[in-house]
Every structure is written in structure tokens, then in C-alpha cells.
Amino acid sequence: MGLFKPAWQSNNLEEALKAVKELTNQRELARVVRDAGSIQVEKAALGKLTDRKILEKFATSGARDIREAASERLDSLVWQERIEKADKITDQRILADVAKNTGDYGAHNYWICGMTALQKITDQEILADVAKNGKNESVRTAALDKITDQAKLVDIAINSWGQEFASEILSKLKLSDQVALDIIANCKSRDMRLQTLWAIKKSSAIADILIGATDNKVIDDIFWFLSNKTVRNNELLTYVFEKAKADYVKNLALKELGGYICSSCKCVNIPEEGHAVSCTCKRCKTENHCFIKEQETITLDNTTEKVITWEKCQHCGLERNRNEEIRFTDW
Ligand SMILES: [Zn+2]
Numbered sequence: 001m002g003l004f005k006p007a008w009q010s011n012n013l014e015e016a017l018k019a020v021k022e023l024t025n026q027r028e029l030a031r032v033v034r035d036a037g038s039i040q041v042e043k044a045a046l047g048k049l050t051d052r053k054i055l056e057k058f059a060t061s062g063a064r065d066i067r068e069a070a071s072e073r074l075d076s077l078v079w080q081e082r083i084e085k086a087d088k089i090t091d092q093r094i095l096a097d098v099a100k101n102t103g104d105y106g107a108h109n110y111w112i113c114g115m116t117a118l119q120k121i122t123d124q125e126i127l128a129d130v131a132k133n134g135k136n137e138s139v140r141t142a143a144l145d146k147i148t149d150q151a152k153l154v155d156i157a158i159n160s161w162g163q164e165f166a167s168e169i170l171s172k173l174k175l176s177d178q179v180a181l182d183i184i185a186n187c188k189s190r191d192m193r194l195q196t197l198w199a200i201k202k203s204s205a206i207a208d209i210l211i212g213a214t215d216n217k218v219i220d221d222i223f224w225f226l227s228n229k230t231v232r233n234n235e236l237l238t239y240v241f242e243k244a245k246a247d248y249v250k251n252l253a254l255k256e257l258g259g260y261i262c263s264s265c266k267c268v269n270i271p272e273e274g275h276a277v278s279c280t281c282k283r284c285k286t287e288n289h290c291f292i293k294e295q296e297t298i299t300l301d302n303t304t305e306k307v308i309t310w311e312k313c314q315h316c317g318l319e320r321n322r323n324e325e326i327r328f329t330d331w
């Protein structure tokens with residue numbers, strides 16, 4: 001032990017760390033990493049190294065702790081440089097490129113880099129591009145946050161797949177029924193479509209989309225929405241059934257109404273207000289039941305059960321084809 005023991009070699013950890021804090025000379029810092037003897041002091045010195053060559057040496061030789069810390073330090077230096085670079089860019093298109101290509105996975109620094117670029121974008125068109133096409137969800141959302149242009153918001157609502165956007169966009173849009181209809185008929189995201197449906201004030205507007213709709217995906221979503229609304233609107237469904245262009249829409253409306261087309265005379269039977277549909281066709285008196293299979297299992301003892309199956313009409317409750325079968329359960 002020499003007479004001139006440097007302060008960073010002090011047995012007092014606090015004093016040693018304080019000494020490292022004051023060092024800037026890269027060679028001296030490297031010496032600390034090699035000779036301090038305390039992993040905490042060595043790591044503190046590593047954190048102050050900026051010389052790539054020295055760091056690379058530590059990253060490839062020596063104790064595992066130091067190797068790992070040195071690699072991390074190198075990595076963070078690379079990112080620091082990239083972030084500084086991103087902060088210096090002023091060209092909006094290059095900034096867009098950086099913001100858009102920040103991925104959804106990877107280092108936290110990666111994300112910071114994208115966000116740094118995004119903060120410098122002011123062009124609404126470019127922000128919309130990032131919001132629609134960015135790879136990272138939080139960067140996309142941050143881009144959306146900066147958009148005020150209503151037409152751009154509608155464009156994003158229609159062309160974005162991102163689920164996170166639906167409520168965000170709707171909270172920023174001044175949504176007229178006309179704009180809502182445009183989004184519902186054309187948007188790619190189901191979430192967007194359903195949330196916009198909830199925002200529509202006039203239900204007749206929804207009927208109008210159904211009447212003209214030809215895209216089954218859109219049609220399915222709207223019927224799903226209608227069947228989940230607490231108040232059934234038979235008047236609307238009847239109107240849709242009568243006016244719809246597509247058979248697909250007609251059939252779904254009829255099913256939702258609980259009606260049927262007579263198998264014999266093709267007359268449409270729809271339930272009267274407040275009543276179940278009659279299974280006897282109102283015009284030709286043919287019976288049109290709609291049977292579904294029912295089943296019940298009764299346990300008789302440890303080894304046997306009775307399985308009863310039958311068919312039941314969904315409309316009038318009529319049952320047929322009752323069958324009982326004993327099954328052995330321990331086989
Ligand atoms: Zn009939």
C-alpha cells in the first residue's frame with residue numbers, strides 16, 4: 001500500500017464515490033475501474049467513461065459485472081448520440097422517418113429517440129402520417145395528440161388500424177352525424193366503427209347506412225351494435241328490412257326482428273307490436289316453425305345417466321322428436 005493512496009481507494013465508500021465524481025480524465029477513470037476493489041466505485045467510474053476504446057476493452061475482458069456494465073454504458077452512449085442527432089434535425093420529413101420507424105419493441109432509448117423527433121414535428125400532414133403509419137403505439141398516440149386539423153382526424157379515423165385511436169379521435173373530433181356515417185361506412189378498425197356508432201344521435205342515420213351498405217364486415221358490426229343496444233328498435237329494423245339493397249342486410253334485419261319468410265308462399269311474417277311471431281303464415285296458413293336442438297342430461301347413479309334430446313320451435317315453443325337414451329358413464 002503506497003503512501004499516496006488516491007481518494008477513490010478510500011475504505012470509506014462515500015468518500016471514494018465522491019472522489020470518482022470529481023474525475024474526468026479517462027485514463028484515471030479507467031484505473032479506478034481496474035483497481036478500486038469496490039464494485040460500486042468501479043461502476044461509478046464506468047458510468048463516467050466516454051472513451052469508446054477503453055469501454056470496449058472493459059466490455060470484452062475482465063469480471064462479468066464489469067463486462068456487462070461496460071456494454072450497457074457503450075449502448076447508452078450510442079443512444080445518447082442518436083438522440084442528440086434527432087434533436088438537431090429540422091427537416092420535417094427526416095423527423096417523420098425517425099418517429100415512424102421507432103419500433104414497438106426494443107430499448108427505452110429507442111422510444112426516446114422517436115419521441116424526440118416527434119416533438120419537433122409541427123406539420124399537420126406529417127403528424128397524420130406518423131399517427132397512421134408509425135410502428136410504435138405511444139409515438140402514434142403522441143402524434144395524434146398534436147393534430148388539430150379536423151379533416152386529418154377523420155382521415156386517421158378511417159385509415160388507421162390502431163385500436164388505441166378510437167376514443168382519442170372521437171374526443172378530439174367535432175362529430176356531426178354526417179362525419180360519423182362516413183367513418184362507420186369506411187373505417188378499417190372495428191373498434192373505431194363501434195365507438196362511432198355509439199356517438200350517433202339519430203338512429204335513422206344508422207338505418208340509412210344499413211340500407212345502402214354492401215360490405216358484410218360493416219353490416220355485421222352494425223347489427224352487432226344494434227343487438228347490444230338495450231332498447232330494441234323494431235320500427236328501424238322493419239324499415240331496414242323493407243328498404244335494404246343487399247339480401248344480406250334484409251336477412252339479418254328479419255332475424256333480428258324475430259320474423260321469417262314463409263317457406264310456401266314467400267310472404268314475410270314479422271311479429272306484431274309486443275307479440276311473438278305466429279308460426280302459421282298470415283297469408284297461406286302454412287306452418288313455419290324454426291326448430292333448434294335441446295338436450296338435458298340426468299345422472300341416475302354412479303355409472304349411468306339419461307340423455308334426453310328434443311327439438312323446440314324458437315317462436316312458439318312447440319316440441320318434437322323427443323328421444324331418451326341411457327348412457328354408461330364409467331366406460
Ligand atoms: Zn305463407
Ligand SMILES: [Zn+2]
Nearest residue numbers: 279289313316
Ligand atoms: Zn313454431
